[in-house]
């Protein structure tokens with residue numbers, strides 16, 4: 001199976017982002033991809049709640065989701081839309097940070113709402129309060145698509161190893177980690193966290209990322225770390241997109257999942273213990 005990781009610098013305008021992502025989907029198809037993966041918040045990166053409420057829609061009216069479903073169907077590819085910010089029926093008006101898996105017939109095969117919210121003060125000048133604007137999910141999801149079983153996650157989830165262990169035990173062979181990582185924590189932790197999850201589970205890890213300085217008509221400036229990454233089930237980095245936008249191809253051989261788990265069957269070696 002050939003996967004293509006799309007690295008984007010999404011703006012706060014969904015129309016622009018749709019155009020940009022469809023251009024990269026075309027490149028991915030031309031390069032022979034069966035499975036295309038896009039980063040977290042492909043449809044809109046914005047720090048302004050007011051602006052988000054103006055431009056974002058429920059999933060039924062989201063133009064990026066509609067455009068990517070159409071692309072999947074007409075080009076016969078599967079797509080993991082890393083996430084879209086979509087309106088929900090939350091009484092506080094909060095959005096969902098939702099991953100969509102689209103089959104090669106254009107149907108939505110799975111949805112996953114990001115579970116862990118990035119409520120973090122990285123420094124005096126850099127604070128994130130994701131749960132102010134987004135309603136967290138509570139369901140982990142695996143899905144069979146393009147000949148593989150995927151285990152879904154989003155960005156900050158990567159710091160919660162138990163999620164990935166549960167996904168692998170539920171049958172996942174490929175863990176997807178679409179992201180919009182902060183430059184500071186990315187430089188410190190990104191590669192290590194992704195490699196650790198691959199090593200612990202014997203899964204491929206595919207992590208398409210937002211990169212660079214995101215243009216804003218409103219709100220404060222926002223930059224992301226980039227470095228879309230693919231990691232083998234043995235823990236080797238097999239692709240790193242650096243910081244430019246574009247498409248990164250990676251060929252997956254699912255027998256490597258079995259092989260890694262045969263060599264180190266740690267996934268089957270959990271033991272009960274108490275902490276005192």
Ligand SMILES: O=C(O)CNC(=O)[C@H](CS)NC(=O)CCC(=O)C(=O)O
Pocket residue numbers: 040041044045046097118128129130155156157159180181182185186
């Ligand atoms: O707000 C949006 O536009 C979309 N969501 C995000 O960008 C989220 C929440 S702010 N970012 C992360 O989870 C980064 C995690 C991270 O950087 C780390 O774990 O170190």
